[in-house]
Amino acid sequence: MVVVSSTFSQPVEGILLQTPSTKLFVNDQELGTATLYITESNVVWGGGVRPSGVAAPAISLLYPSISLHAVQRDxxxxxxxxxNYELRIPELAQPATGGGDTNEDDDDEFDADDQPITQLRFVPQSEGDLQAMYSAMSQGQALHPDPTDEVDEDDPYMDGEEFDECEEQFEDAMDSSGAPAGSEEEAAARLRHLHLDRTNGTHPADEEEDADISDQ
Incomplete structure (x- = not known):
C-alpha cells in the first residue's frame, strides 16, 4: 500500500533511521526535498518542499509494496x-501513452505481465548516509517477509509424510511374499517370481540347454 497525502505526521515509533534533506525522484522527476524516515512498519518521506518552494506531498510506503531496494551510484x-504499484502524483507529469512509435513502445514493454511499477530514488545530502539507509531498509524488509517465500509447515511434502506412506506400502508389498523382509528366502522368492536364477545371472533355460549339450 502506498499513501500520498498533503498532510504529514512525523513517525514517533520504531524509527530505524532518519535522514533529513533527502531528495526524492519519482520516475526520474524530482518531487522535492524532505526527511526520509525508515521505520519498522513503513517508509515515510515528508515534511519537505518542492523545487518551486511550495509544500511537497508526504509519501508513506508499506514494505510489501516495495519489490526491490538497492544502492544506486548513477x-x-x-x-x-x-x-509494484503505479504511483500517480498530480504535481508530476505522467508518462505519455499511445500515439507514439510502435517499435519504441515495444522496447519499453519489459514486463511480460505488463504490471505497472514506479521507480524511486532517495538522494541523501551526504553520500556517506547511503550504507546506513540501505541497512535500515534491509532490516525493515526482514520484518515483513514475502508470504510467498514462507514454507508451509503443514505441507506433507516438507515433513516426509508422503514418503513415509510410500515406504510403508513398499514394505507391505515385500512382506506379501510370505518371507520375512530382508531375508534370503524372500530374495529367492522374488528371483523365482522373476524367473531368474541366483547363480551368475543365468536364465534357467540356458542351464537346460547346457545340460543337453553335455549329455551329448
Whole structure:
C-alpha cells in the first residue's frame, strides 16, 4: 500500500533511521526535498518542499509494496526502490501513452505481465548516509517477509509424510511374499517370481540347454 497525502505526521515509533534533506525522484522527476524516515512498519518521506518552494506531498510506503531496494551510484548516489504499484502524483507529469512509435513502445514493454511499477530514488545530502539507509531498509524488509517465500509447515511434502506412506506400502508389498523382509528366502522368492536364477545371472533355460549339450 502506498499513501500520498498533503498532510504529514512525523513517525514517533520504531524509527530505524532518519535522514533529513533527502531528495526524492519519482520516475526520474524530482518531487522535492524532505526527511526520509525508515521505520519498522513503513517508509515515510515528508515534511519537505518542492523545487518551486511550495509544500511537497508526504509519501508513506508499506514494505510489501516495495519489490526491490538497492544502492544506486548513477546518475547520482541514491537509495533506489521499485514499487509494484503505479504511483500517480498530480504535481508530476505522467508518462505519455499511445500515439507514439510502435517499435519504441515495444522496447519499453519489459514486463511480460505488463504490471505497472514506479521507480524511486532517495538522494541523501551526504553520500556517506547511503550504507546506513540501505541497512535500515534491509532490516525493515526482514520484518515483513514475502508470504510467498514462507514454507508451509503443514505441507506433507516438507515433513516426509508422503514418503513415509510410500515406504510403508513398499514394505507391505515385500512382506506379501510370505518371507520375512530382508531375508534370503524372500530374495529367492522374488528371483523365482522373476524367473531368474541366483547363480551368475543365468536364465534357467540356458542351464537346460547346457545340460543337453553335455549329455551329448
Amino acid at each position: 546518475p547520482s548516489p541514491a537509495l533506489y526502490m521499485v514499487l
